[in-house]
Amino acid sequence: MATSHRGYVTASAVVFTVVALAQAWRAAVGAPVEIGGQAIPVAFSWIAAVFAGGLAAWGWRTR
Incomplete structure (x- = not known):
C-alpha cells in the first residue's frame, strides 16, 4: 500500500x-x-456494530 493512503x-x-x-455499547x-419520533430497535445497533466492526477489521488488516 502506498504510504499516502496509510x-x-x-x-x-x-x-x-x-x-x-x-x-x-448502546445495544x-x-x-x-x-x-x-420513531424508536429504533436495539437489533439495529447489533447489526450496525457487526457491520462497522467488519469495516474496522478490514481497515486494521489493510494497514
Whole structure:
C-alpha cells in the first residue's frame, strides 16, 4: 500500500472502531434511540456494530 493512503486507512479504521464500540455499547445497555419520533430497535445497533466492526477489521488488516 502506498504510504499516502496509510493515514486514510488508519483514520478510517479508528472511526469504524469507535462506531462499532458505540453501537455495541448502546445495544448491550439497551439505551433508547429515537429518530424523528420513531424508536429504533436495539437489533439495529447489533447489526450496525457487526457491520462497522467488519469495516474496522478490514481497515486494521489493510494497514
